[in-house]
Amino acid sequence: MPEQKAAPVSKAAARVIKKYPNRRLYDTNTSSYITLSEVKHLVMERQPLVVRDAKSGEDITRSIFLQIILEEEAGGRPMFTEAALANIIRFYGHAMQGFMGSYLENNVQAFTDIQAKLAEQAHGMTPEAWTQFMGGQAPMVPGLMGNYAEQSRTLFSQMQEQMQKQTEQMLGAMGLKR
Incomplete structure (x- = not known):
């Protein structure tokens, strides 16, 4: 289900x-x-x-x-590497802090959606099919990962557009125009 x-x-x-x-x-x-x-x-x-x-x-x-x-x-099998944690820490106090939280949240949600689709499609798979799937040879894998990558690119583009708008507003408020 x-x-x-x-x-x-x-x-x-x-x-x-x-x-x-x-x-x-x-x-x-x-x-x-x-x-x-x-x-x-x-x-x-x-x-x-x-x-x-x-x-x-x-x-x-x-x-x-x-x-x-x-x-x-x-507990033994961490999800985050030291490098990932260090990068997250670096965003605190940074101008991008507000964007990063929503970017991560949206990407985790997209990944969760992919996982749910995979679970739905994998119901009743044979061990051979799982082996093929885990080897990345199943036809659904590239499509789902392509969708995830596209969603991630879209979210990143939206984040860049928001930053650009905020920068232009701030420069406008200061009497500086592009």
Whole structure:
């Protein structure tokens, strides 16, 4: 069965997890304490959730997700190389910071969509077909990767156009025209 993209859900409709000062996580849906591993499981199941600081009510979902990523990265088979992490760090405080976040998000979503299409098309594949597929010889691979590359190029072009418009606006505001 094809994997469905999770529909955007408002934070109000999301499952609420409270984080207490003792670092414990409390699932208000099940009225029980849960572990970070269980929060990861909820994310993997595409269950909408929000993590709130129990004392202040502040939304700390991002920091919990970053903590899950940190634990996964430390767990033996990291996804990010040191070079990739260094490049991401370099974008903080850079004029491109705002664009980079949406660029990465859109590329990861495009890659996720490709993965879902592959899973849908691979249902019932024989071991021989998988071997051929993993060798890059399956006819669907170049098409899907070509679509991904095209989406990535389009996103990058949009990012460049936005930068150019912002630069022109800034120069115009300063009385300088091209």
